[in-house]
Amino acid sequence: MRNPQLNANGELTHLLTIEGLPREILTHILDTATSFISIAERDVKKVPLLRGKSVFNLFFESSTRTRTTFEIAAKRLSADVVNLNINTSSQSKGESLLDTIDNLAAMNADMFVVRHSQSGAAHMIARHLAPHFHVINAGDGRHAHPTQGLLDAYTIRHFKKDFRGLSVAIVGDILHSRVARSLIHALNTLGTTDLRAIGPQTLMPSGVEQLGIRVYHDMSEGLRNCDVIVMLRLQNERMRGPLLPSAQEFFKTFGLTPEKLALAKPDAIVMHPGPMNRGVEIDSSVADGPQAVILQQVTFGIAVRMAVMSIVASH
Amino acid sequence: MRNPQLNANGELTHLLTIEGLPREILTHILDTATSFISIAERDVKKVPLLRGKSVFNLFFESSTRTRTTFEIAAKRLSADVVNLNINTSSQSKGESLLDTIDNLAAMNADMFVVRHSQSGAAHMIARHLAPHFHVINAGDGRHAHPTQGLLDAYTIRHFKKDFRGLSVAIVGDILHSRVARSLIHALNTLGTTDLRAIGPQTLMPSGVEQLGIRVYHDMSEGLRNCDVIVMLRLQNERMRGPLLPSAQEFFKTFGLTPEKLALAKPDAIVMHPGPMNRGVEIDSSVADGPQAVILQQVTFGIAVRMAVMSIVASH
Amino acid sequence: MRNPQLNANGELTHLLTIEGLPREILTHILDTATSFISIAERDVKKVPLLRGKSVFNLFFESSTRTRTTFEIAAKRLSADVVNLNINTSSQSKGESLLDTIDNLAAMNADMFVVRHSQSGAAHMIARHLAPHFHVINAGDGRHAHPTQGLLDAYTIRHFKKDFRGLSVAIVGDILHSRVARSLIHALNTLGTTDLRAIGPQTLMPSGVEQLGIRVYHDMSEGLRNCDVIVMLRLQNERMRGPLLPSAQEFFKTFGLTPEKLALAKPDAIVMHPGPMNRGVEIDSSVADGPQAVILQQVTFGIAVRMAVMSIVASH
Numbered sequence: 001m002r003n004p005q006l007n008a009n010g011e012l013t014h015l016l017t018i019e020g021l022p023r024e025i026l027t028h029i030l031d032t033a034t035s036f037i038s039i040a041e042r043d044v045k046k047v048p049l050l051r052g053k054s055v056f057n058l059f060f061e062s063s064t065r066t067r068t069t070f071e072i073a074a075k076r077l078s079a080d081v082v083n084l085n086i087n088t089s090s091q092s093k094g095e096s097l098l099d100t101i102d103n104l105a106a107m108n109a110d111m112f113v114v115r116h117s118q119s120g121a122a123h124m125i126a127r128h129l130a131p132h133f134h135v136i137n138a139g140d141g142r143h144a145h146p147t148q149g150l151l152d153a154y155t156i157r158h159f160k161k162d163f164r165g166l167s168v169a170i171v172g173d174i175l176h177s178r179v180a181r182s183l184i185h186a187l188n189t190l191g192t193t194d195l196r197a198i199g200p201q202t203l204m205p206s207g208v209e210q211l212g213i214r215v216y217h218d219m220s221e222g223l224r225n226c227d228v229i230v231m232l233r234l235q236n237e238r239m240r241g242p243l244l245p246s247a248q249e250f251f252k253t254f255g256l257t258p259e260k261l262a263l264a265k266p267d268a269i270v271m272h273p274g275p276m277n278r279g280v281e282i283d284s285s286v287a288d289g290p291q292a293v294i295l296q297q298v299t300f301g302i303a304v305r306m307a308v309m310s311i312v313a314s315h
Numbered sequence: 316m317r318n319p320q321l322n323a324n325g326e327l328t329h330l331l332t333i334e335g336l337p338r339e340i341l342t343h344i345l346d347t348a349t350s351f352i353s354i355a356e357r358d359v360k361k362v363p364l365l366r367g368k369s370v371f372n373l374f375f376e377s378s379t380r381t382r383t384t385f386e387i388a389a390k391r392l393s394a395d396v397v398n399l400n401i402n403t404s405s406q407s408k409g410e411s412l413l414d415t416i417d418n419l420a421a422m423n424a425d426m427f428v429v430r431h432s433q434s435g436a437a438h439m440i441a442r443h444l445a446p447h448f449h450v451i452n453a454g455d456g457r458h459a460h461p462t463q464g465l466l467d468a469y470t471i472r473h474f475k476k477d478f479r480g481l482s483v484a485i486v487g488d489i490l491h492s493r494v495a496r497s498l499i500h501a502l503n504t505l506g507t508t509d510l511r512a513i514g515p516q517t518l519m520p521s522g523v524e525q526l527g528i529r530v531y532h533d534m535s536e537g538l539r540n541c542d543v544i545v546m547l548r549l550q551n552e553r554m555r556g557p558l559l560p561s562a563q564e565f566f567k568t569f570g571l572t573p574e575k576l577a578l579a580k581p582d583a584i585v586m587h588p589g590p591m592n593r594g595v596e597i598d599s600s601v602a603d604g605p606q607a608v609i610l611q612q613v614t615f616g617i618a619v620r621m622a623v624m625s626i627v628a629s630h
Numbered sequence: 631m632r633n634p635q636l637n638a639n640g641e642l643t644h645l646l647t648i649e650g651l652p653r654e655i656l657t658h659i660l661d662t663a664t665s666f667i668s669i670a671e672r673d674v675k676k677v678p679l680l681r682g683k684s685v686f687n688l689f690f691e692s693s694t695r696t697r698t699t700f701e702i703a704a705k706r707l708s709a710d711v712v713n714l715n716i717n718t719s720s721q722s723k724g725e726s727l728l729d730t731i732d733n734l735a736a737m738n739a740d741m742f743v744v745r746h747s748q749s750g751a752a753h754m755i756a757r758h759l760a761p762h763f764h765v766i767n768a769g770d771g772r773h774a775h776p777t778q779g780l781l782d783a784y785t786i787r788h789f790k791k792d793f794r795g796l797s798v799a800i801v802g803d804i805l806h807s808r809v810a811r812s813l814i815h816a817l818n819t820l821g822t823t824d825l826r827a828i829g830p831q832t833l834m835p836s837g838v839e840q841l842g843i844r845v846y847h848d849m850s851e852g853l854r855n856c857d858v859i860v861m862l863r864l865q866n867e868r869m870r871g872p873l874l875p876s877a878q879e880f881f882k883t884f885g886l887t888p889e890k891l892a893l894a895k896p897d898a899i900v901m902h903p904g905p906m907n908r909g910v911e912i913d914s915s916v917a918d919g920p921q922a923v924i925l926q927q928v929t930f931g932i933a934v935r936m937a938v939m940s941i942v943a944s945h
Contacts, residue, residue: 078362274733295736369705396746397698417925
């Protein structure tokens with residue numbers, strides 16, 4: 001069975017998940033992103049690659065931050081962008097998801113950026129649409145957030161040059177994190193072999209080791225000699241749930257403090273997908289410290305999204 | 316008294332209602348739309364006809380779907396588009412509708428696309444504004460939805476070539492439907508003589524026959540030998556009201572099933588303004604079947620809206 | 631200490647408050663605005679001054695009207711505009727204001743238009759950001775609304791030619807009005823010496839005389855021989871509070887009626903920042919009368935905002 005993200009020539013036409021994408025495609029996206037970094041630093045931050053194309057930002061789950069990154073990326077590619085926040089309209093009128101999609105597709109859409117609380121929503125949409133439409137998954141349930149995984153990979157490559165030989169620790173709520181899942185797939189494909197998941201047992205997916213990752217429940221052990229630390233956001237709603245003690249308790253055990261950071265390599269970088277809970281998963285002095293590359297991640301994220309959009313649109 | 320939509324030369328400067336527009340103007344809009352269909356299929360779906368013009372989407376009643384069609388149409392004409400959802404701001408600050416309009420007009424607006432729950436709102440705005448502004452009615456109360464009527468007419472002409480000699484049945488909640496009203500006016504003007512309204516007595520406006528339409532309360536009778544079937548959306552809020560039995564009951568009597576469709580001509584087309592209630596007014600096998608042209612309606616709708624916008628802006 | 635709005639060469643890089651800006655800068659903005667007035671009257675209302683720049687409309691306090699003026703101004707300068715309504719997203723996720731700003735800045739933003747309910751928010755953001763970003767205060771708490779003050783000054787200059795020798799009365803809720811505060815600073819700097827504040831004691835800030843303004847509690851006294859009358863909006867929430875009697879009561883004492891207007895000079899102009907409460911602070915016959923220049927203020931406001939944006943972006 002063919003990868004639903006690739007066309008008959010093996011070219012990327014959708015970005016749904018990093019899982020199963022060949023290394024060459026990941027590397028091609030990262031290389032293309034580099035050229036967009038320089039465009040974002042120009043006086044006129046615009047290229048005509050998507051001129052006259054219609055990009056629909058379909059957010060079934062609201063996220064101003066992620067929507068903004070795709071909106072800005074599409075506008076810098078000169079696309080016409082329409083933002084749709086769908087919990088409030090057609091869906092509440094009882095129209096099905098696929099009827100909504102068919103409807104927008106009939107408006108001669110070119111690309112859909114989809115965020116949805118259900119895992120698999122972007123896949124379902126891509127499978128449903130005719131092949132000349134493009135779908136980019138901007139986060140589906142607990143499943144995948146591939147542009148985040150790619151921007152994380154871009155950041156690691158930018159600072160560490162090579163994926164091989166690195167030790168990367170991902171810390172926190174692995175269980176609910178599509179960010180973690182997408183990054184793990186990316187790093188597996190790109191050749192990082194020492195992958196570590198650090199967190200309480202209750203926030204660790206069962207069978208996570210099968211993804212080629214070692215599990216630690218102790219920060220001091222897990223962070224030792226790391227090159228890269230990826231802190232995950234602890235969702236507020238989890239903190240009130242039964243899986244966890246209080247935020248203070250969590251911070252004490254799994255929050256990244258200068259002391260814990262000192263266990264990693266001296267040139268280790270600290271990443272976070274944002275938005276951060278300062279004092280819950282990360283100490284402010286670390287978040288604002290010299291090893292944090294959290295804002296660079298955001299900058300690289302725009303370039304990576306421009307790269308993905310321009311690559312899928314060209315196929 | 317002059318038609319408030321036409322200037323002294325009889326040219327269209329607003330689109331408020333189809334009622335009273337001469338056949339030549341309707342035909343000119345449909346002909347112009349054809350040229351925009353091909354633009355929407357191009358690689359660069361953009362023409363500079365409204366470049367540097369400011370189009371305000373004024374939605375006093377929220378409708379993501381309709382707003383999107385106008386937004387996309389205006390952007391493909393290269394206009395600057397500003398979306399305003401007015402229930403939430405100035406109006407709640409106690410400013411009157413006409414103060415809001417004066418205010419936006421003073422920003423050197425060029426065109427207002429207006430949806431409002433009150434019949435006559437778009438007329439009032441057009442009457443109030445200086446003649447160089449253009450108003451397009453995107454639905455006012457139960458009164459009119461002229462771009463929908465035009466796109467329905469476009470769809471019928473596309474599939475049936477000529478309006479004369481056709482039998483067109485409109486089915487469902489005629490009473491509350493601005494879509495039905497606009498289509499009936501369009502078809503009357505364009506020369507269709509066999510117009511049929513099918514629905515329960517409680518959803519039939521009194522005196523509808525004066526619009527040149529025959530009333531049927533029985534689907535088998537009304538659909539017989541039809542060329543075109545237009546299913547109307549049954550609004551959820553009606554279903555809970557006293558005018559109607561349950562949705563299941565309605566579907567049994569007035570829902571379009573393959574069996575009922577078989578009573579129409581074999582090449583009859585099935586239309587629906589969307590969003591559809593599958594299993595209420597239309598069976599899924601019909602909605603997705605070979606006679607349904609519901610998604611083509613959406614595609615034609617963008618072209619018709621581009622045509623209307625470019626025509627009024629040129630006068 | 632340097633004025634935080636000016637760079638080392640004394641050029642405007644942010645617009646945070648009119649207080650402390652030299653007269654030459656105010657005059658330069660007003661002169662620049664004049665050139666943009668004519669652009670707004672052209673067929674193609676667009677100039678490429680901000681092409682490829684990213685302008686973020688950051689509204690932490692919702693205001694469709696003000697947001698629209700900045701959106702339209704930025705689009706006519708060819709900028710890419712992203713609207714962010716921040717009460718609903720990141721902030722509710724517990725991210726701090728400055729983390730949100732850092733995040734958007736990392737997307738290679740060029741300009742932030744900021745409205746916030748807290749006085750000083752725009753200053754804090756400007757101080758926090760690297761010098762190549764530009765911040766425009768679109769209203770912060772009770773503190774300042776500098777583009778409104780500038781458009782008021784523009785309107786006065788347009789109709790009265792010279793600021794010197796004028797008598798300007800500001801009427802109503804001076805206490806809560808950032809509009810009043812910004813206009814007073816502008817007129818002080820531009821050379822108007824007869825400034826009058828008219829309103830009830832409860833709505834008069836203590837020490838307002840130190841701003842070079844005379845206080846009146848009686849309309850007939852305060853309006854006598856005025857050249858310019860600026861009516862302020864009475865916020866609904868105040869009217870329910872303990873500072874005021876009923877709206878009717880307020881109108882009787884401080885509402886601008888034709889009779890009270892007759893006390894001013896015969897060619898006095900009447901201004902209002904909008905949205906108006908007709909029958910509360912202003913009588914409809916005055917609001918729509920020949921001396922009202924309220925809609926011209928709106929038109930000038932777009933030009934003034936284009937001027938401010940293009941000036942700060944050029945530094």
